[in-house]
Amino acid sequence: MASNTPYLVREQPPKALIYLLLVAGLVAITYAIIAQKLLIALAIVCLPIVILAVAYGFQNPYFVYLLYATYAFFFTTISRYTLKVKLSVGLDIILVYLSVSLLVVFYLKKTNFRLKDAVNIFTLSYIAWIIFILLQLANPHINEEGITHGIRIMILETFVLYIIASIISNSPKVLRNGLILIGLFTIIAFLKLMYQRYVGFDSSERYWLYVQEAAKTHILSTGIRYFSYFTDAGNFGTVMGAIATVYTIIGFNTRNRKFAIFYLSIAAMGIIGMLFSGTRGALVVPFAGLALYCLICKSIRTFAITIITGLCIFAFLAFTDIGNGNSFIRRARTAFRPTADASFNVRIQNRKEMALYLKDYPFGIGIANSIPKLWLKQDLTYEEGTLPPDSYFVSIWIQTGIVGLVLNITIYLVTLLGCCYIVMFKVKDRYLRHQLAAFTCTVFGILLSGYTGYAPGMPPTNFIIVAMIAFVMNGAYIDKQITQQKLTINKQ
Numbered sequence: 190m191a192s193n194t195p196y197l198v199r200e201q202p203p204k205a206l207i208y209l210l211l212v213a214g215l216v217a218i219t220y221a222i223i224a225q226k227l228l229i230a231l232a233i234v235c236l237p238i239v240i241l242a243v244a245y246g247f248q249n250p251y252f253v254y255l256l257y258a259t260y261a262f263f264f265t266t267i268s269r270y271t272l273k274v275k276l277s278v279g280l281d282i283i284l285v286y287l288s289v290s291l292l293v294v295f296y297l298k299k300t301n302f303r304l305k306d307a308v309n310i311f312t313l314s315y316i317a318w319i320i321f322i323l324l325q326l327a328n329p330h331i332n333e334e335g336i337t338h339g340i341r342i343m344i345l346e347t348f349v350l351y352i353i354a355s356i357i358s359n360s361p362k363v364l365r366n367g368l369i370l371i372g373l374f375t376i377i378a379f380l381k382l383m384y385q386r387y388v389g390f391d392s393s394e395r396y397w398l399y400v401q402e403a404a405k406t407h408i409l410s411t412g413i414r415y416f417s418y419f420t421d422a423g424n425f426g427t428v429m430g431a432i433a434t435v436y437t438i439i440g441f442n443t444r445n446r447k448f449a450i451f452y453l454s455i456a457a458m459g460i461i462g463m464l465f466s467g468t469r470g471a472l473v474v475p476f477a478g479l480a481l482y483c484l485i486c487k488s489i490r491t492f493a494i495t496i497i498t499g500l501c502i503f504a505f506l507a508f509t510d511i512g513n514g515n516s517f518i519r520r521a522r523t524a525f526r527p528t529a530d531a532s533f534n535v536r537i538q539n540r541k542e543m544a545l546y547l548k549d550y551p552f553g554i555g556i557a558n559s560i561p562k563l564w565l566k567q568d569l570t571y572e573e574g575t576l577p578p579d580s581y582f583v584s585i586w587i588q589t590g591i592v593g594l595v596l597n598i599t600i601y602l603v604t605l606l607g608c609c610y611i612v613m614f615k616v617k618d619r620y621l622r623h624q625l626a627a628f629t630c631t632v633f634g635i636l637l638s639g640y641t642g643y644a645p646g647m648p649p650t651n652f653i654i655v656a657m658i659a660f661v662m663n664g665a666y667i668d669k670q671i672t673q674q675k676l677t678i679n680k681q
Contacts, residue, residue: 426468470641
C-alpha cells in the first residue's frame with residue numbers, strides 16, 4: 190500500500206531569490222515598526238508561516254481537512270468577536286483548497302486515496318437531491334438569494350464535501366486522530382462553558398445577547414442557556430449530545446486504558462454541556478442513538494445494559510420530580526412533558542398554520558423563502574413577519590414542500606440503513622465495529638433532533654454528520670487494513 194503521507198517533488202529556489210525576499214521582508218518590518226503599524230509588521234512576520242502552511246497543504250490533504258474541521262467549529266466564534274458576518278465563505282475557500290490538494294496528489298500518484306471510495310450510498314443518493322434542487326430553481330416563488338443558496342450550499346458545497354470526506358476518511362489512523370481532534374475541541378468547549386457559568390459572559394457575548402437580542406432565547410426565567418463558543422445553545426447542546434453518545438459507546442469498548450479514560454472524560458463533558466445548554470431537543474440524540482445501538486450492537490450484554498440504563502434515565506426524567514431544584518434538570522424534564530410547555534404549544538400551532546398554507550404548495554414556496562404572517566402586538570396593531578420553522582426539517586418542508594421533505598428524509602433513511610448493514614455484516618474487527626456503530630447511532634440521533642432544532646443544517650453539526658457517515662461507508666476497507674496490520678504483527 191502506498192504511503193499515507195503524499196508529497197510533491199521539491200525543487201530548491203535560487204539562493205539569491207531567498208536572500209532578496211529576506212532583505213525585503215526585514216525592510217518592510219523595520220518600516221512598519223517605525224511607522225507604528227504593528228499589525229502590518231505582525232502580518233509580515235506571519236506571512237512565511239502562512240506560505241509554508243499553504244504549501245504543506247498542497248502536499249497533504251489530511252492537513253487541509255483538519256483545517257476545514259477546525260474552521261467549521263470556530264468560525265462563528267471569530268464572527269462573534271470580530272463582528273464580521275458571512276465568514277462561512279471561508280469554508281468554501283478551504284473546500285476549494287482541499288479539492289486542489291487532492292487533485293495534486295492524485296496527479297503525482299503519491300497517495301493511498303481511492304476515487305472509488307467516493308462512490309457509495311452516501312454520495313449516490315444525494316444525486317437525487319441535486320436533481321430536485323435544480324428543478325427547484327424553476328420554482329416561480331424562488332428569488333436570487335434562493336438560487337444562490339441552492340447552488341452554493343445545497344449542491345456544490347455539500348456534495349463536494351461528501352465526496353472529499355468519503356475519500357479522506359480511509360484509515361484507522363485518520364479515524365483515531367479524528368476522535369482525538371474532536372475530543373480536544375470538546376475540552377475547549379467545556380472550558381469555555383465553565384468560564385461562562387462561573388465567571389460570566391465577556392463583552393462580545395454580552396453584545397450578542399443584549400444588543401443582537403439573543404437573550405430572548407438564552408436568558409430565560411427558567412435559567413440561562415449556555416452556548417460556549419457555538420452559534421447558539423441549540424447547536425451547542427446537539428453537538429454535546431452527539432459527543433456524549435459517541436465517546437460513551439467508544440469509551441466503554443476501548444481496551445486501551447488511557448484512551449478509555451480520555452474518551453469517557455470527553456463523554457462526561459458532553460453530558461454536562463448538553464444539560465447546561467438547556468436544549469431539550471438535544472436529549473433526543475443520546476436516547477435515540479443508544480436505542481439504535483441496542484439493535485445493531487449484536488451483544489446481548491450490551492443490549493441489556495443500554496436498555497436498563499436508558500429506561501432508568503427516562504423514568505427519572507419523565508415520572509419523578511427528583512432534582513427539580515436544579516434548573517438544568519428541571520428544563521430537561523420538560524422535554525418529556527411537552528404539552529405543559531408554552532413554547533412547544535406555540536410550535537404546534539405554528540405548524541398547523543404552515544400545513545394549511547403549504548397544502549397548495551407541494552414543491553414548497555422556494556429556497557430561502559419563509560411563510561408570511563401578521564403578528565398581533567401588545568398595542569393591538571399588527572406587524573408583518575414570518576412563521577418561524579424552529580426546525581431543520583420543517584424549514585426543508587417550507588422551502589421544498591412535502592415532496593422535498595419526503596425525498597430528503599428518504600435519502601437519510603437509505604444512507605442510515607446502508608450504515609447499519611456495513612456495521613452489522615461488513616466489519617469483523619470488534620473495536621472498529623463499535624466505533625462505526627457509535628457514528629451511525631449518533632447521526633441517527635442528530636437527524637431526529639432536526640425536528641425540534643436547526644443544528645443538523647449548521648456548522649459544525651453538519652460537518653460531524655458528514656465525517657461520521659464517511660467513516661462508516663469506508664468501514665470494510667478500514668477493517669481490511671486492521672486485519673492486514675494484525676497479520677503483519679503476528680508474522681513479526
